[in-house]
Amino acid sequence: RRRLKPLRTVVAWRGRAEWDQVMVGLYCGDSRLQQGALDRVSAWKSRYGPKMPLAVDCTAELIRCKVLDSSGRLKSHELILSYGMALVRFVNLITERKQKIVSIPLRQLAREVDIPVWVVDLRHELTHGKLPRLALCRKG
Secondary structure: OOOOOOOOOOOOOOOHHHHHHHHHHHHOOOHHHHHHHHHHHHHHHHHHHHHOOHHHHHHHHHHHHHHHHHHOOOOHHHHHHHHHHHHHHHHHHHHHOOOOOOOOOHHHHHHHOOOOHHHHHHHHHHHHOOOOOHHHHHHO
């Protein structure tokens, strides 16, 4: 009998230490450290391309919005669009994994993964309605 080698998973980051460093940087609240973590995620994307995990990509986009917001470089309309795209992608990503062959209402899926209904409503407005206020996008 031949022994099979355990499957290796190829990832964009160098190891657990780099992953942990980036996650700490993203969530720390210091925009300078967050920007460094975002730069590292961009390097991962260039290495890994379309195979980049959507959860990492969506998290980085939400943090990128906060960093851009705190920089004061974007107008409110631009921030609404940035936050809006990041929020729509986030809700879609989280709920799409719960979607089965039969279409399940988004509100029900969101409830199952503890996404507040108002965030689903915000996603709906961003996708199908008029753009919400910046304050609501920031809250989302």
